[in-house]
Amino acid sequence: MHTTVSHYLDRFIDKIETRDALTPTERAALTGLPQKLVQTAARARIVEEGERPTHCCTVVEGIVYRSKVAASGRRQIISFHVPGDMVDLHTVLFKVADHTIETVRNTTVVLIPHDAILRTAEDHPALARAFWYDTLLDASIQREALLNNGRRDTRARTAHLFCELAVRLKRVGLVNGASFELPLTQTDLADALGVTPIHTNRVMAKLRAEGLIAFGGRSITIFDWKALVAIGEFDTTYLHLEGPSDLHL
Amino acid sequence: MHTTVSHYLDRFIDKIETRDALTPTERAALTGLPQKLVQTAARARIVEEGERPTHCCTVVEGIVYRSKVAASGRRQIISFHVPGDMVDLHTVLFKVADHTIETVRNTTVVLIPHDAILRTAEDHPALARAFWYDTLLDASIQREALLNNGRRDTRARTAHLFCELAVRLKRVGLVNGASFELPLTQTDLADALGVTPIHTNRVMAKLRAEGLIAFGGRSITIFDWKALVAIGEFDTTYLHLEGPSDLHL
C-alpha cells in the first residue's frame, strides 16, 4: 500500500479539475489517498456481484467493464471504463456490490480504501461534491444506454457506443487520429448492446462495408465521424462536458 | 414558497432515516428546506430535456417518470418514481437536464431550490452522504433496468417491473394486500420495457390468463407473488434495502 504521492490518479484528478478548480489542499488530499497498484491478467474479476468490496477501483491503463448476469446466464455489460475513471465509486456507500467488475486484457488499476474516500469527502466539501458529480455522470451515461438499447436498432446502438467511447478516450488522450485501441471482443460488444454476437458481427460488417469504420487488431478506426454520429443519434448532452453547475457556495 | 416546516418531505426523510439515523439538527435542516408545493394536471411536464432546472422535484402523491426520446420519436421511460422519491436530485450539479420529467395523472410534487440543497449538503456532511446515497440507489435501479431490458424477454421484464414497483410502493405504505394503484397506460409500460404497447398487451394478457396478476381500473393485483418473482428473476439486492455502509466517520 503506497502512502507516498503517486501519479496514478492524475487522469482522475484532471477530469475533476476540468469541472471545478481545486485548491492545492484539495488536490493534495486526492494525491495523498492510500493507493494499492494492481496489475491484472486479462479477464480478471476485480469485484464480483454479491461481494462486499472495501476499495474503489480506478483505471490506470486498459479497459474495464461492469456487468450483471440474468438467471439464464446471459450477461449484460452495464458500462465500459477508460483510464481515469473511478469505476465503482458508488460502492463506498453500499454494503454489497450489485454488479461484477472485470478487466478486458492486462490492465493496471489502483485500489483506494472506502474509508479514506469517505473521510476525504467529509473533510473537503468540494471533493464530496466532485465525487458525487462523478457518480452522477456515471448514472447519466447509464440512462443514455437505457435509451440506446431500448429505443434504437442495433445499427444505431453500435454507432452510438463507438461515438461515446471515442469521445471518452479522446478526453484522456487515447485517440490517435481516427483510431483508438478497443480490445473488446464482439461478444463483449454484443453483451453491452443487448444483442447476440452473431448479430453484432453482421451489423459491424455492414458499417465496415459502407466505409464508415474499420476494426480488427484490437482497435477501431472511424473514417466518417459525421455519418457515425448521425446513425447513432449521438448527442453529447448526456456527457455533461460543460462541467458542473456554476453554483459555488 | 413555504418557509415554515411542512410534512411534504416526510416520506423522503423517513426513507433517509431507514438508512442512517439523523440528528434533530439534521432532520430540522431537511424539514426547513424551502418548498414550493405544486399540484399538476395529468401528463404535466415538470422538467424538459435541455432545460436548465433550478429546483429538485420530490413526489408527494402520484406517479412521476423520467424519459428520454430517440431521434425517431420513440420514447424510453428511464424510471418511475413513487411518493417520497426525490426524482431529479442529480440536477443540483448538472447545468442541463438530460431527460424529461412527467406526471402520469393529477400529482402533487414539492420543488426545492438547488442552492438550498447544496448549502444543506455543505453544512451537514451526513446529509451530503444521504443525498449522495439516494442518487446512487437511483443509479443501481437504472443498472437493473439495463439488465432487465437487455437480457430478459418481455414476460420477465414485465414481471420484474411489477415486482419492483410493488416493493417500492410497499415501503411507503401504498400497497393494500396484493393490490396497488398504478395509473400507467400500457403504452407507458411499453416505453419503460423497450417494446411496443401491442406486445406489452399480449404479454400482460397471458400473465392475467395464467392467474398471476389482474389489472384494470388503474391498479394492479398480484395473485401469485412467488411465481411473479420467479418469472421476473426478481432479487432485491440491487435495491440495497439493508441500508448504507456501516462506516461512520
Added chain:
DNA sequence: CGCAAGATTGAAGTTTGTCAAGAAAAGTGG
C-alpha cells in the same frame, strides 16, 4: 349520451436469435 383515449385482437412483415460449421487470428509451448 357521446366522444376520446386506451385496450384488445388479427394478420403479415421484420428484426433478431439459434444452431451449425468453417475461416481467421491470437495465444502457447517447444
Added chain:
DNA sequence: CCACTTTTCTTGACAAACTTCAATCTTGCG
C-alpha cells in the same frame, strides 16, 4: 520462429420474438 491449440470472427439456413398496420371493443369522462 514454428506447430499446435484455442479463441474469435464470419457466414448460412431456419426459427422465434417482436413490430407494424388495421380494425374493433371497452372504458373513462365531460
